[in-house]
Amino acid sequence: MKRLIFTIAGLFMFFGVLTAQNNIDNPFFEHVPFRGAFGTNDWTVGWTNWNPQNTNYPVATQEISGEISSNTTWAPHSSPVFGGASFINSNLQDPFFENVSYIGAFGTVDWTEGWTNWTPQFSDYGTPDVIVEGEITQNSTWTANHIYLIKGYLYVREGATLTIEAGTLVRGDKETKGSLIIERGARLIAEGTASNPIVFTSNQPAGSRTYGDWGGVILCGKATINVPGGEAIIEGGPTSMYGGGANPDDNDNSGILRYVRIEFPGIPFVPDKEINGLTLGGVGSGTTLDYIQVSYCGDDAFEWFGGTVNAKHLISFRTWDDDFDTDYGFRGKLQFLVALRDNDIADPGSGSNGFESDNDGQGSQNVPVTHPIFSNVSIFGPKYNLSTPVNANYKRAMHLRRNTKLSVYNSIFTGFPTGLFIDGTASQTNATNNELQVENCILSGMGSFFASDFERQYFLTQSRNNDTLVTNEELMILDPFDLTSPDFLPSPGNTVYLLKGYVYVRNGATLTIAPGTIIRGDKATKGTLIVERGGRMIAEGSVDNPIVFTSNEPVGSRSYGDWGGVILCGTASINVPGGEAIIEGGPTSIYGGGANPNDNDNSGILKYVRIEFPGIPFVPDKEINGLTLGGVGSGTTLDYIQVSYCGDDAFEWFGGTVNAKHLISFRTWDDDFDTDYGYRGMVQYGVALRDPVIADPGSGSNAFESDNDGQGSDNTPITHPIFSNISVFGPKQDPTTSINSNYKRALHLRRNTAINVYNSVFTGFPVSLYLDGDKTQQNATNGILNFRHNVIAGMVDYFYSNFERSFFMTENFKNDSLFDIASLEVTDPFNFIAPDFLPLPNSTLLSDSYWDNTGINDEIPLNFSVNDIYPNPASDKVYLRIFLDEPLNISFKVIDNLGRVVFASNQGEMSSGEHLLSIQTSNLNSGLYILIVNSPSGQVIKKIMVK
Template sequence: MKKAILTTMVLTSLFVSSFAQTSEFFNQVNYKGAFGQTNWLKGWTALDHYSYLAPNKIAANTITITDASINAGDKVFWTADNVYLLEGFVFVEDGAVLTIEAGTVIKGKPGQGESASALIITKGAKIFAEGTANNPIIFTSESDDVNDAFDLVLPSTNLWGGVIILGNAKINTSTGIGNIEGLPVSVKSEYGGSDDNDNSGVLKYVSIRHGGTDVGSGNEINGLTLGGVGRGTTIDYVEVFQNNDDGFEWFGGTVNCKHLVAAFNSDDAFDHDEGLTGKMQFLFAIQDENFGNALGEHDGGTDPEDGIPYAFPQSYNVTLLGSGISSANADNDNGFNIRDNWGGLYKNSIFGDYVGIAMKVEDLATGQDSKQRLDDGQIVFQNNIWFNFGGGNDFDALGKNAPEKEYLKNVANANTIEDPQFAGISRTAYSELLSPTVSSGSVAYNNLASYPDGDDFYEVVNYKGAFGQTNWLKGWTALDHYGYLAPTKTSSNVIEITDADINAGDKVFWTANNTYVLNGLVYVESGAELNIEAGTVIKAKAGQGESASALVITKGGKIYAEGTGVNPIIFSAESDNVNDAFDLVLPSTNLWGGVIVLGDALVNTSTGMGNIEGIPVDERSAYGGSNDNDNSGIIKYVSIRHGGTDIGSGNEINGLTLGGVGYATTIDHVEVFQNNDDGFEWFGGKPRCKYLVSAFNGDDAFDHDEGIRSPMQFVFAIQDENFGNAFGEHDGGTDPEDGIPYAFPQSYNVTFLGSGMNSANADNDNAFNLRDNWGGSYKNSIFGDYAGIAMKVEDLATGQDSRQRLDDGQIIFQNNIWFNFGGGNDFDALGKNAPEKEYLKNAANGNSIEDPQFAGITRSAYSESLDPRPTANGAAYANIADYITSVRKLDNIAIASNYVLSQNYPNPFNPSTKIQFSVPEQSHVTL
């Protein structure tokens, strides 16, 4: 029988073949648009610097929360103008959703046993607790005044319970279900199931302090307990400080975790149980000089110990510090205590300052241990630094038994014993001496293990341990609140940078105690690495044409610019005093060039390469190649301001230009403010992009060209009332327009605001201008406040346009809110031509025209009125499209081999194709 794959099947094939990598990229949130209840623009953007943004709320009321306060199916919102006081065990029951605004403080009453206070997210419930670096969500004791760093006598533990999240992912107990320790046994304490992609919500920039109350003999609540939590859950920037038991404990599950802090907890820093298989990166632990047990107590299973799935968590960039090499803490005995069939991986990490030995692998005469997994290569410690162990500082002294000793000293595993040269280690509150970053000359920048190729979770960094030059603990942790952390540097010198200052192969470090001034085009050449410390300011001289100043990361070069939410890296003009919000007359554009990053990923030009616009044509302006996983580095918490200088008639430099940039590159929390041309422009490639801001730029907010295939999430644009063109000028190709690969970026959680519905800005004509064979998707987004129409899809009588891709289901706008368009506010008025009108009003696409009820929209500096968060539980919290999670093989059914494969087009996949084939009978088919 002859079959033709329908449009829906084409899209399925598309995602499987071209976007399997995005399976763990997207955060599964419960709202449309770039913002839920958290304004992540605060603290690091020019929008904040110039006082566009509404101020943070101040808590004025205390509300007591009991278990009766949240019931199954409820949608509950806790806001920062209240303090919430937990009285007893508070269960967020199956089907309920608890959303917590950034800056909210939750306190727990004291109590032991059944009178303990704790927050429990049960199986089937969700928590969305999204703080920011300058406005974290804090869980602490009723007795803790979070505005007074001297109110408690430190250490203070055991003052309340903790936070527990229970999910439906696999655990390796005999029944596949467990009841979490520390709670009464009931259906509400159950965890574990069959859905490894289960989503329990988001914990981000959350600090959990002073907990660990006793609930039974020798049984305390961990700071954060994760039971059977799935990989659809986001755990990122979470601290447990002075807890009376473990910092973090996992009971199975697949949840992926980043930026975890276990500081001065009484038992283990990180405890694994029951078949944990998640991924982890950027973990930090430091133990008190008088207490604290293992850095990692790692058990594979308990009932049975050889249960399925086998434990195999994979951790990169971990820094674990004990009580100090000279401490008298007898519990600092085994840094890693590995038992009960545990297997797992640690790479590119730093371990030490621990009074005992480094590693003990259980080796029993009978029964399940972990020795066999070590022998089978399933316990992996590679390319790590070990230092200052009290048991001795040679590999024979680091291991408890002969097998682990032999493993650690095997040169193939690339472990070393050497000083990582931390900036400062201290365990004393108010000392301002703790800084676990590594200096530019540290051995932590040498001999790194490769990161998994094409993985969408790990950031590809150039250092070992949890920190490079940037201390991401600042601003949101108890470690900062109690004065442990070293202060931020202030700039005292000005250094002029010319193109001669960075040469091929150089490793260059720019630090926050200097201001760097670009004089002309400065190229980071192939093989060179530019590392920029958080808080560094880079300025550029004015100039036009060949005298323009810009920073260009060439193909084969790398930039590691890692700011933080309280200490961003700023690129601006020489004339901008970044400490004075009133020195420039706004808007100020065209004062310097911009930032350009060039890579080796695929672009769809006829040659597969190009020379980037805006700079002279030579080898250093080339971009594009054959490596979609190319790594150009990291740009994170970076604000690019007042650029876009003219380099020719009608030709200006974009704020951030990305030419052929690969998937291993991280673009995260990047703002372009008042640039004279586009905010962001991509020329092919597929870099991972999150938290982008395009504010008051002269041309388009986001411009796509030459086969871009990036995943994007949390993208915000707002245009000036007098200028700004399209939200998205989206072109598929130029030379040729039907080049390979076809464009197909995927964007979730976008908020785009134009010049205002009643603006006289004539350039606000087509919000989305889709041309030249562009395809892509926008879901769970909000678009509006735009003077013109919403969408124009190019439809030519001859030649390449985008109409065919719309007809083929490869232009996707689904589950979005549209509002306040000057062209009219019904679907017939939103589209330029009949095909896009019909698409937008097709109910199957889930689009709606309604007011998202933002907290405040303004385009006026110093007004403190811009707040693009939609109202709680309003239209933005309904009708959410599913997120891409993971790709799984469903069937593997063999069929007779006498099939006929007909002509398919386009060929090869670009990134999708129509396939016609014949098989002798109705069958399951794998493509």
């Protein structure tokens, strides 16, 4: 008796122990009518390169080595800040402002170099040998051969000038709240140089320094302020007055601060009365402020209380409260300011902002109204990217309130919870009346760009020429969020990157590569890019501007294995015991999710990417592949990728679940598509074109190579990818083509793989199909390994043995074989300079594709049946009623949803007729299980539900 009991639908439930998604009817697959990678559309046009040996790539301009530990952008073209500046506004028609072409504080010159310090906690500053305290009443000079310690409030009194030589170190005492106060009528001449800055810093030992270790520097002048009476006591604790009173002097001169660092200031005097890093009270425009860095300040980095002083090249680094605070009628002009925030540190009292501005504490109409003019400011806030956790006390990039008329132009503000808050009726009226202006500015990477619709409508008014960017990466600033060595420069045009050695994108970092970027790999150091678990690479090119990874060798000298390649490591499942392993090829990076894998893990995007001349050998049989994918999850996007002249495999998947489309392997050395260690993704549209002269003398060259693992074990998840619409044009173009003797098979499927291949074409190998080993053949027999609706043509030996022949020619598998490749009628697939893979109008490839996974009803004759399973669902036992047409050896096993055998029994030979068997289920967890009943004539697969 013959029974129809083995269907693809039943097999789907078995595949559930491998992956719930892998089937040819999955929505991932486009249900095209053709077989092979091409119908009537050539998707290789525009972005590929078939002659990279002779392509004149520009010389590398920027070396990349070591690690990438924060979000970084590589780009070939200019950042959007270039060319965006405008100085036509009447507020900028002043000789003070340099009419630069860029938005933000930086163009092509990094003015922070040489005199700044980004790690002052650990600097060796020496021991003070001169104590200064009390007051300075006559002209004095501090020299660089001494180290000074300020104890308590040190006042430079009216009429006195304190001169500090370049290179002098001044330390502030913590216990006595050391502070330097320059009173009205006094001066501070602190003129350092780029190579010998003047440093005010903490007196605490290295490693113990922190916010507010001492007071800070206070300048008091005679310029106008809007406090009634024109003068007031300066904030922070000193008794000094600021402002010119009834007879202000807006040109007052309090001295010079140039190339000065102020570190760890901002000690609290009383609550809300902290001393700022640099406090400027009524300071006049005769004063010079240029190249000043305030770091780790316990209050505001810079605060202006009225006055008219101008400033350039100011830095606020890892400040506690606000970076730039303006109030009490300040009306100075400022250009080239940068702030960099620490995402963990913010002020729990007032909240932290980039800009804070008030007319005064009450928002009165007192005049002069606070009306500073800022241009070319870069604020890099705490939210480095959209997923960065930030201190809850962070507030806004710009908090403009209490009747301020601040104006800012040509500036960028990034990464705050809110971008712009124009707070209160008076400030909003000033904005509406165009007295408060924000123009030619960019907001990027904000939690919310605007506090309300008012700010939205104001900022986005077309005439203001402002813009918003979703991510900070879109600004294309080189490395602005590096807290130990920031690079604030916009990405320049014509940048070409050179990978030297292993370059690691570490956990938590995202490398964004802009369309059109060229990355060259160094041969001597085996340049390689490794994206580690938790890291991401967003390499999204376009048809017109693909991203290119290529050799750094000159035209005519490029060859296989000139550099390493690209490696992605994810946290998806692999079948190595323990769930993780070191990736092949030399790097030390781990792949796989271990005990807690995430099959939806996202390692980024590779789209319209070329990888040329990779595959450098690390040690024998440990070459790096063109694109290595270790435990990469299905959240990752792979689409339109060409690997050319690879010295090992073009693509190799080590476990994982990532899917891919539009892959090209061109003139590869070893295998085109290699899958192992439990890879279970889906791939559609792949093409390989082989060079008849080039093959791997070590392992031999195949188009497909697939293993469950290196030993062919039963480790789960089983290697079970689904490939559809693949075109492999092998080395043997016609019967007369002489080929390298190391070419082997179009498909070498071995070591217990359960790969599935549909709707594909394979041509011109010595052997087409080799199902290698008992386990692999059993998978094919059991319908776990599938090969359907495929075409083979122009092979020397079509099958390795009669087993493959019988399997391939199973009638309802609908496979075809053609004697010669010409019968396929493909336009010009073997043209190595300009291949044309499109089928001709009458090609057999244009039809007979297969997509219905559930409707085949493969009739497999068996000499037994499972007539009943009850109760189902079961709690204690489940019974199987089996009927045998003849005496048979019967065994069965139960598999859980992780692919583990949880019950097995060998019944030995059973007589013909009906039998009742039982399976104990009381010790099984609730859920779905798969029952497999085996006999020499085949197997039956059933579902069991345990409740």
